[in-house]
Amino acid sequence: MICEDEIVVRYIDLPYTVNRFTALSVDGIYNVYINARLSFGRQQKAKRHEYRHIIRGDFHGRVSV
Numbered sequence: 368m369i370c371e372d373e374i375v376v377r378y379i380d381l382p383y384t385v386n387r388f389t390a391l392s393v394d395g396i397y398n399v400y401i402n403a404r405l406s407f408g409r410q411q412k413a414k415r416h417e418y419r420h421i422i423r424g425d426f427h428g429r430v431s432v
Contacts, residue, residue, distance in 0.1 A: 369397070369421055369422060373395060373396055373397060374396070374397045374399060374418075374421065375396055375397070375398050375399065376399045376401060376414060377398065377399070377400050377401070378401050378402075378403040378410065379400055379401075379402070379403055380402070380403050380404060381400065381402040381403075381404070383402075383404065385402060386401075386402050386405060386409070386413045387399065387400060387401045387402060387413035387414070387416065387417050388400050388417075389417045389420060389421065389426070391426045397421050397426070399414065399417045399418075399421075401413050401414055401417075
């Protein structure tokens with residue numbers, strides 16, 4: 368189970384073509400980056416999308432992007 372203190376959400380200006388991304392740090396913290404240029408509703412949708420990846424364990428697979 369993932370604890371909330373293992374996830375840091377940051378709202379930053381990203382290129383318009385990038386809504387969000389998540390990076391797993393070496394200390395096990397999930398750094399979720401959400402595009403600050405999105406509307407509030409789209410930011411929330413993007414955050415839920417990234418949380419689903421974290422909960423499913425997508426960052427611990429053997430396949431790299």
